[in-house]
Amino acid sequence: MELRSVAVLGGGPGGLYVARLLKLRHPHCVVDLYEQSPPGQTFGFGVGLATRTQRNLGAADPASLAEIVERSFRHEMAMEVRGQRAQVPMDNLIAIGRSTLLDVLRRHAEDAGVRLHYGRRAARDALDAELVIAADGVSSATRESAADAFGASVTTHDSLYLWCGTDFALPSAVFLPVETEHGTFVAHAYPYAPDRSTFLIETDEETWRRAGFDQTTAQTPFDQTDEESLAYLGTAFRAELQGHPLIGNRTRWLRFRTIRCERWHHGNVVLLGDAAHTAHYSIGSGTKLAMEDGIALADAVAAAPDLPTALARYETDRRPAVEHLQETARRSMRWWDTFPGRLDLPVDQLLLAYMTRAGKVSVDRFAALAEDVVRRGLSQYAGCDAADVPTEDRDAWILSRPLVRDDRAWPARTVSVEELGRHHEVAVDVDDPWGPEGDALLKQLVTALDDATHSVLLSAEDDLGSTLTMLDLGERLRRESGAVVAARVSERWSEHAAAALASGRVDLVVLTAS
Known part of the structure; x- marks a missing residue:
């Protein structure tokens, strides 16, 4: 089918990517993207892209992938437990700063002819577009405004995590538990630039409360960073941090939310990425899922005779892979929830x-x-x-x-x-x-x-x-x-x-x- 007009809600990686793909395939289509935050304002640190994801992005759009890879940082992987370290010599892991990734995707979307509207919140009911793509994230206003129509459910998990970073490149990605007087904190960390690394830290609720982080969380406004937690964790992980501080960016303790929807489309509105589904960060990034959703949606629209058929095909073709990944992620999440109980294992066996x-x-x-x-x-x-x-x-x-x-x-x-x-x-x-x-x-x-x-x-x-x-x-x-x-x-x-x-x-x- 030939689209006439598309409105994309959300200027994250998934929204920018699907907007470009649709504009490339439908040059005469008017593609508008709406993002309430100004360009350049982003939250988060690095984004990892595994080999299979790189292959999928390369097949869909070689030009944007080439620049993503060029601006990414390669690294290996390691695990360190109680002074023992095991290194995995991988050469296919890359990570890129989230803001850098958005810069690349924004430029490629504009080059394709997508019209970008920043600093503007748009509601689906106010848009006159043939197709509305809701790529507005885990807290999607579009999904929540029609939760029954989408059959949406949200499961909030017990363990807690926070995203932070540091101002140097770690020698490799590392999984590192630190045992403290309050309990065990586990870091999932990786470099994504010559002077930056992501440092994700998680713990169980009992440890979190014993450390007093329930109080610091309550005292930290939603748009601020929990500096007290960062100071404590910077000391706890001082050996790996090599004297560098932990850096926050609206960093506070969170509980992971698994989003599931019985239906990903309603009328001419379709959900994409975290708006439709989430999978725990230990098995893959939301960025990966959202961009691969964009590929599936663009393929379905190109192959179908009309929009209802396209949206049904998108969901039919894409849902099995997403649900399989969600189930795998659920097992991985529970493994990490219970990780401190395995610290008696030698590091290679672990x-x-x-x-x-x-x-x-x-x-x-x-x-x-x-x-x-x-x-x-x-x-x-x-x-x-x-x-x-x-x-x-x-x-x-x-x-x-x-x-x-x-x-x-x-x-x-x-x-x-x-x-x-x-x-x-x-x-x-x-x-x-x-x-x-x-x-x-x-x-x-x-x-x-x-x-x-x-x-x-x-x-x-x-x-x-x-x-x-x-x-x-x-x-x-x-x-x-x-x-x-x-x-x-x-x-x-x-x-x-x-x-x-x-x-x-x-x-x-x-x-x-x-």
């Missing part, structure tokens, strides 16, 4: 657990990026020399390792039900292993355990999501009860079983035919 936490990366796939890290992590799992870890058939090797626990021994991590010995068996039918249902099931199992039956066999529905949830519950049970935890796992999910064993989520597996 990094292996991190990479395989959400079921997207297998042991072998991670080994292709960081073979030395995987080799050391598997040697820590198996209690052997790193030189004895194979470079092929790693999953089979993980499954074949012996286990000795107290006065019991198994020749391999794969066992039959009979070899497991006396045990309790329970079907795992919960959505969140760390939520109330998980609490109840754990309490039930711990109560049932005794010296004679200090083993548990978990089972679940034979699909990947249920299997991953079972393995996550196994980790919680194993850590909180000290029980020997086995899991029934279909052979088709054996790579996930191997990752769970190597990460300390379960002790043993009973493999069943696919």
